[in-house]
Amino acid sequence: MSNNTLTRRQFLPAGLALGGMVMSAGPAVAADAPASAPAGLSTAPTSMSALSPRLTMHAIDIFHGSPGAAMPVEFSMMDGGAYKPLKSFETNKGGRTDEPLLVGESYRAGRYEVLLHVAEYFERLGEKLPNPSFLSKVPLRFVIRNPAERIHLAILFTPWSYSYYRGS
Amino acid sequence: MAGVSTHVLDSSTGRPAAGVRIDFSVLEGSSWKLVKTMLTNGDGRTDQPVLPPAEAKVGEYELLFYVGDFFQRPGSNLAEPPFLDTVPVRFSIFDAKQHYHVPMLCSAWSCTTYRGS
Numbered sequence: 001m002s003n004n005t006l007t008r009r010q011f012l013p014a015g016l017a018l019g020g021m022v023m024s025a026g027p028a029v030a031a032d033a034p035a036s037a038p039a040g041l042s043t044a045p046t047s048m049s050a051l052s053p054r055l056t057m058h059a060i061d062i063f064h065g066s067p068g069a070a071m072p073v074e075f076s077m078m079d080g081g082a083y084k085p086l087k088s089f090e091t092n093k094g095g096r097t098d099e100p101l102l103v104g105e106s107y108r109a110g111r112y113e114v115l116l117h118v119a120e121y122f123e124r125l126g127e128k129l130p131n132p133s134f135l136s137k138v139p140l141r142f143v144i145r146n147p148a149e150r151i152h153l154a155i156l157f158t159p160w161s162y163s164y165y166r167g168s
Numbered sequence: 169m170a171g172v173s174t175h176v177l178d179s180s181t182g183r184p185a186a187g188v189r190i191d192f193s194v195l196e197g198s199s200w201k202l203v204k205t206m207l208t209n210g211d212g213r214t215d216q217p218v219l220p221p222a223e224a225k226v227g228e229y230e231l232l233f234y235v236g237d238f239f240q241r242p243g244s245n246l247a248e249p250p251f252l253d254t255v256p257v258r259f260s261i262f263d264a265k266q267h268y269h270v271p272m273l274c275s276a277w278s279c280t281t282y283r284g285s
Contacts, residue, residue: 111253132262136260137258141252161281
């Protein structure tokens with residue numbers, strides 16, 4: 001693994017082939033990767049099909065090809081004409097949250113907003129963004145109509161773009 | 169050419185989304201001030217620039233797309249009410265000499281935006 005010309009795209013399969021071997025072997029990292037680059041996906045996709053109704057989210061950094069880990073998030077619910085904060089947190093290493101955003105009694109029909117601090121996320125990773133950055137705090141608004149159904153909010157983002165959709 | 173433009177595409181049909189309401193606002197201090205309300209034309213664009221070059225200034229802007237209304241318009245045949253209703257896109261003009269094309273690709277269940285050209 002002394003070949004330091006591996007591209008980032010090649011790095012993940014190479015890392016997987018190593019199995020349990022140490023992933024931090026310096027030379028395996030692409031020469032142009034920032035020192036603070038986020039880790040690649042380390043877990044298999046998760047099925048939530050058998051779970052009780054809940055709201056979950058998953059943010060993927062498709063600029064780096066990694067989970068959107070440690071993303072600052074503010075989560076709000078529309079109440080009386082304004083979005084009222086429910087909780088603030090950072091995503092976990094997998095780009096998800098340790099607990100569902102809403103589950104059980106708290107999972108109710110309504111209008112919700114997930115506010116992602118995208119500029120802060122990329123600045124922490126050492127990316128140079130314009131000032132002000134094209135995207136900074138990104139509001140993702142959606143409607144939960146039927147609290148008997150599970151909702152998964154899937155998010156793909158870069159410093160210049162994002163997508164979100166009703167996932168599964 | 170500088171300024172701001174947009175384009176709304178219905179990704180469920182692969183067609184331009186016509187008649188979509190868009191509210192364009194600018195951040196003044198800590199509050200959003202509505203600049204204008206527009207409707208997309210048959211090509212999914214706006215007849216006039218969202219923000220003409222001469223009015224482009226460094227700052228924070230919002231395009232609010234009425235995606236839910238579009239997918240629930242008369243004659244539409246949605247299986248269930250949409251996941252998306254109004255979709256805000258907030259972005260900065262960081263260099264007033266550059267152009268900012270900010271498209272919205274949407275279905276009732278998903279949307280994508282990006283700095284286009």
